[in-house]
Amino acid sequence: MTNWWRFVIAAEIRKILAFRTDFWITFVGQTLIQILIARALWQAIFESAGKEVMEGFTLHMMTLYYLLVPIGSKMLTGENVGFLSREIYDGTFNRYLIYPLSFFQYKTLTYLTYSAFYGLQFILVYFLYLIFQGNGITPSNVINLFLGASLFMIASYAYGMLAMFIELISLWADNIWTLMVMCRFFSFFFGGAYMPLNFFPMWLQEIVQFTPFPYLVSLPIRTTMGLASTIEIATGLGVLIIWAILFRLAASLLWSKGQFRYNGVGI
Amino acid sequence: MKRYATLYLYFLRFSFSKAMEFRLDFSFRIIMDVIYYMVNILLFKILFLHTDLIAGWTEEQMMIFVSSYLLVDAINMTIFSTNMWWLPYFINKGELDYYLIRPVSPLFFLSLREFSANSFINLIIAFGFFTYSIATYSLPWEWEKLFGLLILMINGSLIYYCIQMLMVIPVFWTHSARGFVDLFYTLGLAMERPDRIFKGWLRVLFTVILPFGLIASFPARYFIEGFDTKTFFHLAMVSAGLWIVMLTVWRWGLKNYSSASS
Numbered sequence: 001m002t003n004w005w006r007f008v009i010a011a012e013i014r015k016i017l018a019f020r021t022d023f024w025i026t027f028v029g030q031t032l033i034q035i036l037i038a039r040a041l042w043q044a045i046f047e048s049a050g051k052e053v054m055e056g057f058t059l060h061m062m063t064l065y066y067l068l069v070p071i072g073s074k075m076l077t078g079e080n081v082g083f084l085s086r087e088i089y090d091g092t093f094n095r096y097l098i099y100p101l102s103f104f105q106y107k108t109l110t111y112l113t114y115s116a117f118y119g120l121q122f123i124l125v126y127f128l129y130l131i132f133q134g135n136g137i138t139p140s141n142v143i144n145l146f147l148g149a150s151l152f153m154i155a156s157y158a159y160g161m162l163a164m165f166i167e168l169i170s171l172w173a174d175n176i177w178t179l180m181v182m183c184r185f186f187s188f189f190f191g192g193a194y195m196p197l198n199f200f201p202m203w204l205q206e207i208v209q210f211t212p213f214p215y216l217v218s219l220p221i222r223t224t225m226g227l228a229s230t231i232e233i234a235t236g237l238g239v240l241i242i243w244a245i246l247f248r249l250a251a252s253l254l255w256s257k258g259q260f261r262y263n264g265v266g267i
Numbered sequence: 268m269k270r271y272a273t274l275y276l277y278f279l280r281f282s283f284s285k286a287m288e289f290r291l292d293f294s295f296r297i298i299m300d301v302i303y304y305m306v307n308i309l310l311f312k313i314l315f316l317h318t319d320l321i322a323g324w325t326e327e328q329m330m331i332f333v334s335s336y337l338l339v340d341a342i343n344m345t346i347f348s349t350n351m352w353w354l355p356y357f358i359n360k361g362e363l364d365y366y367l368i369r370p371v372s373p374l375f376f377l378s379l380r381e382f383s384a385n386s387f388i389n390l391i392i393a394f395g396f397f398t399y400s401i402a403t404y405s406l407p408w409e410w411e412k413l414f415g416l417l418i419l420m421i422n423g424s425l426i427y428y429c430i431q432m433l434m435v436i437p438v439f440w441t442h443s444a445r446g447f448v449d450l451f452y453t454l455g456l457a458m459e460r461p462d463r464i465f466k467g468w469l470r471v472l473f474t475v476i477l478p479f480g481l482i483a484s485f486p487a488r489y490f491i492e493g494f495d496t497k498t499f500f501h502l503a504m505v506s507a508g509l510w511i512v513m514l515t516v517w518r519w520g521l522k523n524y525s526s527a528s529s
Contacts, residue, residue, distance in 0.1 A: 030453040036469055037456045041321075044464040049318040070453075178295035182302055189306045199313055 004101055005109055012113040027121065031070050038066035055198035061225065062196075067129060068148075068221045069193050071122045075152045076159050076216060077184065078114030085170035085177060093262060104252070108160060115156035119149050126224065140226065147233060148224025154240050155216045159187065161247035162212070168251060171258030192218030212243040271375060279382050286384035293385045300344070300389040304337055304396065307459065322461035327404055328491050329461070334397040335420055336459050336483035341393035342424045343431075345386040350378050351431050355438040355446050361526050374517060378428070412490050419486035422506055426482050427458070429513040436513075439520035458482045478505050 017023065042062045045054070052058060057065070084107070087093040096103045126145055130137050166183055170176045188194060190213035197205055197218050208214050219236040222228040228236070286293050311333055315326040324332065354377055357363045366373045401413065434451035457465070457473045462480030465473050473480040481502055488494070494502075 026447065026450050029447075029450045033450075033453050034456065037460060040464040040466070040469060041460055044322045044461075045314060045318050048320040048322075054317060173291055175292040176295075178292065178299040182295075182299050185299075185302050185306055189309070194306070194310055195313065199317060201313070201316060 008106065008109050009113050012110050013117065016114065016117055031067070031125065034070045035063065035067045038069075039063050042066075055196065056227075057196060057198070061227075064129065064225060065196060065221060067125065068122070068224055069217070071118060071125055072152055072217060072221055073188065073193055075115045075118040075122060076156050076187070077163075078111050078118070078156065078160070084164070084167040085175070085180075088167075088170045088262065089175070103255070104164075104248075107164060108157070111160040111163075112153070112156065115153060115160075119153060122149055122152065144224055144226045148220045151215075151220035151223055151233070151237065151240065154237070154244065155220055158212060158240055158244035158247055159216055161244055161251050165247055165251040165254060168254040168258055171254070171261045187213050187216055190214070191216045192221070196222075212240070215240045215243065271371070274371060274376075275379060278380055282382035283384045296385040297388050297392075300341070300386065301392060304389075304393065307333055307337060308396075322463035324461060324491070327400070328487075330400040331404060331490060332461060332483060332487035333459075334393070334400040335416070335423075335487045338390075338393045338397045339420055339423045339427060339458070339483050341386060341390040342420075343427050345383050345390050346424075347378060347428050347431065348386070349381040349383050351435055351448070353381070354435050355444060355448075358438045358524065359442055359444070363524060364526055367521075367524075373521070374514075378432075408490065412493070416486050416490040419489055419502070420483065422502070423482035423486055426478055426506055426509060429509045430454070430477055430479070432513050433516060436516050436520045439523045454479060458484075460484070462488070474501070475505055478509065481505060 039059075039062070042059060046052070046059050084093075087096075096106065099106060123145060127137060130141055135141075162183065163180065166176060166179050169179065190208045190211060192214060197208065197214055200208070215236050219228060219232070219240075223233055223236075308330070311321075311326070311329050314321060315329070319325065321329060357366070357377070363373075363377075366376050369376060401408075431448075431451055434447040434454075436446070438446040454477060457477070457479035462470070462474060462484035465480065470480075474485075485498070485502055
């Protein structure tokens with residue numbers, strides 16, 4: 001079992017690609033639709049405001065921002081979030097207690113496999129954008145993309161641990177998927193997925209800096225676009241790692257207390 | 268008709284008693300939807316810090332539109348959404364059999380069986396926000412227009428239901444877990460934007476082919492600006508056409524259903 005992780009990754013990739021038609025239609029459709037709707041809205045706003053630059057963003061930059069948001073968000077949330085509580089609910093959680101490997105390692109690996117898969121799409125889409133825009137692929141583009149995608153992977157780990165913490169609450173409560181949805185609303189809205197955080201009033205921008213949210217979405221995207229300074233990236237990386245450790249510790253604490261409440265037959 | 272009304276009353280009774288079994292979940296769902304409403308309101312409030320008009324509407328006109336789509340969303344979450352969630356499961360597991368052999372329309376049964384009691388509370392909250400946005404609207408308005416707005420929003424709910432069904436029905440062929448529901452929720456963003464921002468082929472897509480623009484934006488436009496006959500005709504034709512397409516595809520899907528071996 002030394003190479004158990006290889007089998008887990010292969011199984012997860014097979015799961016992702018099991019329904020290829022659905023997968024590609026959903027992926028291309030979601031990306032395309034979100035960018036078209038966002039561009040239409042911002043074009044109307046730029047026209048109404050009579051400006052070419054708003055809060056440091058041109059319409060062109062805004063289009064790129066909204067091209068990266070849906071794929072980055074997919075990286076962050078993966079598709080494996082939300083299953084744990086259901087497994088606890090119906091008793092299929094038993095299998096993790098039988099597997100000869102750590103529950104946390106297994107769950108983290110399955111989660112990050114999804115993130116890495118969407119990470120490849122993130123890189124592909126950004127390269128396609130650069131080629132079709134006629135800007136070409138420059139070394140600075142590649143470095144920014146590498147930094148942005150890496151930040152997204154760390155953000156995915158942090159979000160995965162936050163999700164795990166919330167899902168483990170289901171060892172006490174019957175149904176917690178609503179908490180997951182609330183977490184997603186907060187992460188995406190205050191993370192800058194709905195609009196760049198520069199558009200928030202200053203007082204709100206200052207408050208959200210004390211939360212993990214801006215480092216989950218806004219920072220990786222701004223880094224990919226080359227809008228974040230080196231200091232911002234370094235600070236953000238440090239903050240992300242601290243939040244990831246905190247969420248991991250909180251999830252471990254819940255697991256250590258909650259596993260004794262699990263009765264193995266479901267609810 | 269009376270038989271269906273009686274059946275629906277049974278659905279309601281069953282759904283409320285079921286919702287009360289999970290009280291914590293019941294409360295969480297209400298909080299979740301309230302957060303969804305707040306995020307949507309906040310989004311437009313923040314955008315209006317940077318411009319006075321979006322697609323020709325002022326902030327208070329936009330709030331009428333926002334409250335309209337939140338109300339349509341609440342209606343659909345209450346009446347249809349839980350049923351739509353379970354439909355792919357029934358098709359894939361062959362459990363559709365139990366609905367096909369009953370002496371009522373399977374579409375009626377499968378679309379309305381589960382009434383979401385917690386969302387009903389949110390429907391009241393959404394209606395409160397809608398009433399507030401109308402009451403604080405500073406320009407003169409007429410009661411007939413308000414009545415027309417409500418009727419058009421009910422029509423909008425049916426359009427929303429038809430499009431959602433059209434995204435779920437492909438499960439008859441693909442046998443995937445959710446059909447194109449994720450794509451539907453992304454497309455749903457078009458309902459949350461004023462239809463005037465869409466131009467060219469995108470406008471055709473969202474006002475004719477997948478008419479999300481007709482769900483709340485057209486009704487709000489009717490209340491704020493009024494309609495000409497051509498727009499009414501457009502709304503009626505597209506709504507009726509969509510209903511016919513949905514029914515045809517549903518029957519087609521049923522013919523393709525292979526029971527437990529699906």
